[in-house]
Amino acid sequence: MDLKSGVTISLDVMGGDHGPSVVLPGANIALQRHPGLRFVLYGQEDEVRPVLDTLPQLKAASSFHHCEMSIRMDEKPSQALRQGRYKSSMWRAIEAVKTGESDVAVSAGNTGALMAMAKFCLRTMANIERPAIAAIWPTIRGESVVLDVGATIGADAQQLIDFSMMGAAMARALHGIERPTVGLLNIGVEEVKGQDDVREAGRLLKETELPGLIYHGFVEGDDLGKGTVDVVVTEGYTGNIALKTAEGTAKQIAGYLRAAMTRTWMARAGYFLAKGAFDRLRDKMDPRKVNGGVFLGLNGIVIKSHGGTDAEGMAAAIDLAYAMAVNGLREKIEQDLRIFYLRVSEEAAAGMPESK
The missing domain is CATH 3.40.50.10950 (Rossmann fold)
Structure with a gap:
C-alpha cells in the first residue's frame, strides 16, 4: 500500500x-x-x-x-x-x-x-522461528523498547539475537535512532551469570557486528526504569512478569500519592500548590500513554x-x-x-x- x-x-x-x-x-x-x-x-x-x-x-x-x-x-x-x-x-x-x-x-x-x-x-x-511482542517502556531517559513480553515462553540464543534485531528496528522506527543500544536482561551484568542461552546470546552479540544496533551487554531489572539501553531483550515468561510488575507498581505508587495528598488539610493545600507537578507525574505514569504491544x-x-x-x-x-x-x-x-x-x-x- x-x-x-x-x-x-x-x-x-x-x-x-x-x-x-x-x-x-x-x-x-x-x-x-x-x-x-x-x-x-x-x-x-x-x-x-x-x-x-x-x-x-x-x-x-x-x-x-x-x-x-x-x-x-x-x-x-x-x-x-x-x-x-x-x-x-x-x-x-x-x-x-x-x-x-x-x-x-x-x-x-x-x-x-x-x-x-x-x-x-x-x-x-x-x-x-518465533514472533515476539514488543512493548514501549517509560524510563527516566524517555522510552525504551522491551521484548518479548509474552508471545512465547523460553528462547534459545539465536532467538534472542533475532529479538535483538527486531527490537532495534522498532526503536529506529519509533524514535529515529540510527543504531539503538541493546541489552540482554539478566540476573547480573557479569558474563559468567545467567542461563546458558542468555550467556551464549551475549557472547555472539558481542562478537558479531549486527546491522542497525550496538550491543551494550547484560542489563538488570533496575535498568528497565533507568533507560540504560534503548532496547531490552528477554524471553516471554520473564518479560511478561516484568511488564505486569511495572504496571502494578505504577498503580501502587499512584494509590500512595492519592492517599498522602488527601490525608490532612495541609496535604491538600500542598497538592493544590504543586498541582502542575503532580499532573505531569500522573501523565508520565499513565499506562494509557504507552498502550499497545507490537507483534514482531x-x-x-x-x-x-x-x-x-x-x-x-x-x-x-x-x-x-x-x-x-x-x-x-x-x-x-x-x-x-x-x-x-x-x-x-x-x-x-x-x-x-x-x-x-
Missing part, C-alpha cells in the same frame, strides 16, 4: 472488554491527531452501527464490514483459531493486512487468540491493545500503529534480517572445506 496516500488501519471493533463503545471513540481520537488516517472496521453490525453513527468524521473515514462472530476474551487460542478463522472480526482485521487492504491491524482482543491467528494468517518472516517477526504488523483500556488508551495503540506504518517497521526488520543471514551464509560457505 502506498503510504504517500495515507495510512489505513484495520480494527477488530469487537475486541477488548468494551468492544465498539471504546474502540470506535478511540479511533475517532486518533483520527483528530492524524487526519489522513483511513479505517477498515470489522464487527457485528447491530453493535457497531449505533456507535459509528454518532461519530460522523470517523464514519466518513471508514469502511465497515459485518462479521458473523467475535472472539471471546476467555476463549482458548486453538478454539478461537478453529471456530473464528475467516469469519470473526479479529481474523478479518488481520487478513486485511495480508491482502494489502490495510497497513496495520489493531485489536484489544484475546492475546493468545490474536497471536495464533496472526501467526497462522501472516506467517513468520524468513529465518524467524510476522509478514505484517499487528498491534495488541490492552483489553481493559479506555478510548484514550485505544487511541494510543492506534497512534503506535500509525507510527510503525509510516516509519516502515516491517521493511527495517526485513532489511536487517536479510543482511545478517546473508553474512551468516557467506561465513559458513567460506569456512567449508573445498570439495575434491
Whole structure:
C-alpha cells in the first residue's frame, strides 16, 4: 500500500472488554491527531452501527464490514483459531493486512487468540522461528523498547539475537535512532551469570557486528526504569512478569500519592500548590500513554491493545500503529534480517572445506 496516500488501519471493533463503545471513540481520537488516517472496521453490525453513527468524521473515514462472530476474551487460542478463522472480526482485521487492504491491524482482543491467528494468517518472516511482542517502556531517559513480553515462553540464543534485531528496528522506527543500544536482561551484568542461552546470546552479540544496533551487554531489572539501553531483550515468561510488575507498581505508587495528598488539610493545600507537578507525574505514569504491544517477526504488523483500556488508551495503540506504518517497521526488520543471514551464509560457505 502506498503510504504517500495515507495510512489505513484495520480494527477488530469487537475486541477488548468494551468492544465498539471504546474502540470506535478511540479511533475517532486518533483520527483528530492524524487526519489522513483511513479505517477498515470489522464487527457485528447491530453493535457497531449505533456507535459509528454518532461519530460522523470517523464514519466518513471508514469502511465497515459485518462479521458473523467475535472472539471471546476467555476463549482458548486453538478454539478461537478453529471456530473464528475467516469469519470473526479479529481474523478479518488481520487478513486485511495480508491482502494489502490495510497497513496495520489493531485489536484489544484475546492475546493468545490474536497471536495464533496472526501467526497462522501472516506467517513468520524468513529465518524467524518465533514472533515476539514488543512493548514501549517509560524510563527516566524517555522510552525504551522491551521484548518479548509474552508471545512465547523460553528462547534459545539465536532467538534472542533475532529479538535483538527486531527490537532495534522498532526503536529506529519509533524514535529515529540510527543504531539503538541493546541489552540482554539478566540476573547480573557479569558474563559468567545467567542461563546458558542468555550467556551464549551475549557472547555472539558481542562478537558479531549486527546491522542497525550496538550491543551494550547484560542489563538488570533496575535498568528497565533507568533507560540504560534503548532496547531490552528477554524471553516471554520473564518479560511478561516484568511488564505486569511495572504496571502494578505504577498503580501502587499512584494509590500512595492519592492517599498522602488527601490525608490532612495541609496535604491538600500542598497538592493544590504543586498541582502542575503532580499532573505531569500522573501523565508520565499513565499506562494509557504507552498502550499497545507490537507483534514482531510476522509478514505484517499487528498491534495488541490492552483489553481493559479506555478510548484514550485505544487511541494510543492506534497512534503506535500509525507510527510503525509510516516509519516502515516491517521493511527495517526485513532489511536487517536479510543482511545478517546473508553474512551468516557467506561465513559458513567460506569456512567449508573445498570439495575434491
